Amino acid sequence: MLRITVMNTKGGCGKTTVATNLASYCAAQGYGTALLDYDRQASCSRWLKERKNGRPFIHGIAAYAPPREGTTRAWQMQLPADTQYVITDTPAGYETYNIEDRVAGTDVILIPVLPSSIDIHSTADFIRDLLLIGKARALNKRLAIITNRTRIRTKAVEKLERFLQSLDIPVIARIRDTQHYVSAAERGLGIHELSERDAQKDIATWKELLDWLNNAQAQPGSSQQELRNCSG
């Protein structure tokens, strides 16, 4: 089982988009998939409610909510026995103690980042917290960056790429800016499940991401992130 957490304290960078698209892609490939929602805004949980029966199954847990009356937290968090991928969505701007908890409970941390100065600065701060407070490097967690809405080569994208090169954290996927993500999100689908031909070219992005994760699972625990590179 591989536990993947999508994190970045910056809002709107694409955490829920990554979590829902990755979950639906894993499920479509036949992997037992669970989606844990730690965000009170419940975007993932709402997305799952929109998902029609008959689509590849994803086991959802509204982890932000307390357990139902008469049940325990352990019961609420229980995963189906065949779960292979656990994908966790997190809120923006959460407290540092939450960073510690999330880092402790995961194998891989995926960090989506947008090409804007504001996002670059706050992501640099977040990565520093992840390494310092979350002790991600000491705990041998794999960190990887996903750039979002970056297909067009603008100055902001170039700046983002320069910033990412200065960190010793791999960029494992680049997500195109397209309204297909917005329409898939509204319908409880991943972009790969849309029938539009233009959406089909984005499947390669999710295949690449899943290949990287499968590889990470095959060779666990060898992250080389260097704290000194992340002074922001």
Ligand SMILES: Nc1ncnc2c1ncn2[C@@H]1O[C@H](COP(=O)(O)OP(=O)(O)O)[C@@H](O)[C@H]1O
């Ligand atoms: N690559 C993309 N192309 C177009 N729209 C996107 C893309 N990624 C995210 N969005 C949209 O941007 C908004 C914020 O994305 P979201 O994944 O909810 O961010 P977060 O969970 O980090 O707050 C959503 O409306 C989402 O549909």
Ligand SMILES: [Mg+2]
């Ligand atoms: Mg979100």
